[in-house]
Amino acid sequence: MAVLTPYRNGRAGRRFRPLSLLFLLAYAALTGVLVALLPPQLMFIVALPLIAGVALILWLLPDGGHVPDKLLATLLVVWIAANCLWPNYLSLDLPGLPWINPPRIVVFALLVISLIAYSSSSTMRAELAAGMRSIPLLNAAFWVFWTMTLLTIPLSSSPPFSLNKWINNQIFWTLMFVLAVWLCVRPGIMERIVRVLVWSAILISCLAIYEYHIQMVPWMNSIPSWLKVDESLLGRVLGSQGRAGTDLYRARSTFNVSLTFAEYLAIVYPFIIHLTITSRGWVRKGLLIAGLLAVLAGMYLSGARSGMIGFFMSVMLYGGFAAFRHWKLKRDSLIGVSLLAMLPVGGAIFLALSLAWRRLYVMIYGGGQHAASSEARTEQWSMGIPKVLSNPVGHGPGTSGDVLGYFSPGGLGTIDTYYLSLLLEYGFVGFAAFVLLFGGQFFWGLKMYLKAPEGEEALVGPATIALLNFFVIKSVLSSEFNMPLAFVFLGMVFAVAVRQRARDGLAVPGRTPAPYGALPAA
Template sequence: MASTILKPYEQRKEPGPISRILLFALLLLVAVIYGLMSAVLPMQLITYPLVPLLILIAIILWMLPDLGGIRQDSMSSLMIWYVGLGIVWPNYVAFDFPGLPWITPVRIAVFSMLAIVVINFSTSKEFRGRMKETIAEPKLLNWVFWLFWACTTFSLVFSNKPGESINRYANNQIFWTMMFPLAAFLATRPGFVMKLAKVIVVATAIVMVAGVYEYRIERVFWLDHLPAFLKVDPEYLARVMKSQARAGTDIYRVRGTFATSLYYSEFLAMVFPFFLHFTAKERRFWPFVALLLGTIGMIVVMYLTNARSAMVGLLAASILYLLFVSMRQRTLNKQSIFGTGMVLAYPAAVAVLAVLVNFWPRLHVMVLGGGQHQASSDARKVQWAMGWPKIFSHPFGYGVSRSGEALGYYNLAGEITVDSHYLSMMLDSGILALPLFLMCFFIPAWLCFVNYSNARTPEQELLAPLALGLINFTIVKMVLTSEGSVPLAFIMSGCAMGLIWQRSHAKAAAGVVDAPAGSRALPPPHMAPALTYRG
């Protein structure tokens, strides 16, 4: 019986026996080569054999037909899971299968989200258009973000270890480059940022309670109960179990689910403004009590990290939040005595705080440091003195992830280190990369400040904690190189832009668009609750 072939498909010409043998031999050769490379090459060089496969995947995605529709619900859920799991799940606890990278719930969430984003991006012109529209304004931020991406990309040319640089660069495209526009797009739908903020608060509260117990027993208690299949790196776990007391002291420093207390303090400084905001806005009695206790608990845990960055973040968030609130009160009601009084009294409050920090010894040590902090401060001074000549000699950087080797500074434990993300960024990606990187957060923070005064919904009022979290992030990065919180910073920056988009497109954000007379108004396509296909 003759087969029927539907248009536009055509019957292909079957290869002859010789062609089949040659194709089979070629396939077998490729399999042998890839098997040898997988067995011989170390994990940091596994990116080389992956390049041809990634190119083939890219070609396949490019050839997929345009099906339309946007999988916004799936992407939103996975983004929230990624952030929540990233807080409560330690990144050093993972499944380790031979020949594969560490597998954690956080990575499962982010790579599932990546797969959906890539497939939806390649099969939906609608999604591409909405994504482009969301990040098109403000133009300055759009230019800054892509120029920063260009700096990091161009620096790969100068890397003396391209395999390691490309590996880190690929990770940054997922955890940095993708997170900002995706978060901005998801935040244009009302409710997403509020849900994300609540997940951050709840997840942080869980880690906070665990931190208090950790301080009580002076030990990361869950490490004693980890099953063997989750102990992927015994040497790393041993370092996590060691005391992090400063030189000359035996004070235990809480680290929560993070590898070090410094990483934990950076995260706490970024999320503390959310506790502050929700507590200030809550009007129901029992929820207010719970949030107030949570805020007090946050302050306690930030103190228990014994990190200056946490205390600086605490003070900066508190004093700047008063500025946000006073400016909003003044804008909403120019006749308000309370708002006017807060604005006028704000400079005096800042001056009093400055006097306390400088002349109250205990507060001075907590914020600016004392004798036990001198070694860290001296190390950073030495690193900057070593770094400037190297930066000017290589103005385009030494390549992503090459800052430590380029600087050549070793701590007392004999480990190569760079203690400032600012210095690391310039050594990695060039002198222009740092101001561009900072502007990716300063511009959204400023726009949050400008737009918060006229925020129309409780969700848009989250512009205040988002701005304060970004400000604290940029402050901490002066003295900390860890990149663990950079994805969260890009997500917060994207959420800020999405909320500002909501404010400037009030009708669209409410799910209403203008329609001809007599017709029914429909929500914008990217606001639709489910995926739709167009044949």
């Protein structure tokens, strides 16, 4: 009513009512024809007038002042849990609609409420702008990457497909990032996210152990027909995923592929280590220690080197981070100095073991069973570099597989490294921005971890390690399934920067006094 009050329906409006009705009938008829004739990837054309109308309504909304931060935080936490625990290949497929499952329902609610809140709250807009500017260089890298994903759409061989992919990325990448930046400034929300991540990872790892024991996904023979959206996809997901030349079963738990399952566990593992070390109470600590072992078993049973690399990186980097932090905060303590002195010795011993112990060598560097993957990756780079050089700006979102044209022995188009996908889709500029964003955050995260007080702010340490694990694993895995979670972790890093600036009384670059000031309680 606050929007419609200035407008009155006079005589002129009543005259045009029949014409308006005819226009609506014609529009409805045209929409029906387009829905019937257009392929699914072009269905967004039908939605454009509706999207424009919704955007106009959001623009007209008055500043309500109320910010539903608690509701948005709850939805974000629920989505993180649902995205991990619910297999996304179990969905309801209704004609004319995308697949419907619990994670997507939560994301839809998250998107709608976020848009309404952003449009009707100047407070949220100011706080979000301040949060994004808390690390200026990484903020610039994010917007350069975002711009390249948009500018390359017209260069795509299939612009409608690339536009559809770009819209999905805004929901699952950009939305998750900006919400994490804005929400995690508030005390308690980061801890809620981390607790859900940790216990969800432990649960699906226990499922993976049982799955490996029975050599099949536990619910494989119990899926109701109305959740079987794609029989061919189910066949690939639930069938054998063993390496070429081997029949070794590879656990995947609730994930489509064992590789993405291992990646998920690898980027959550630093948080499990952190909670295990910092938690109080022997019962809780004992459960977390058991969880550490369960998640390690899950990574091992996935048969993915990326999981084991993530495990070793998590242990060594967290040990180094913690030792350096202890020495920095307590210079007169011998513990920090001793731990720092042990780091190079431990690193040398680990390197010697990895070279001398065959099983450890295979876990990290690979063996004969990994030769096919390594050769495929080498061949893909040799095929991809000329195509990158032929169009250094990029071929558009979602086009890397078609542009590269590499097929596995099973006849499926595939790419085994995300960095080649980045170069093909977003060119050298987009690739450099991504590397700076996810690789460069390490320096800011480490600096903030060293001066963070005990408690929630110290979570920036495991978040930084998790992102570094993600950054390394992307060199051998092109799947984007865990990308939304990586953007949530990146948002945590930005949020801790805001909190430390607010505590130190510093203004966020580009703004005078920091809008957060007194941070609200969770």
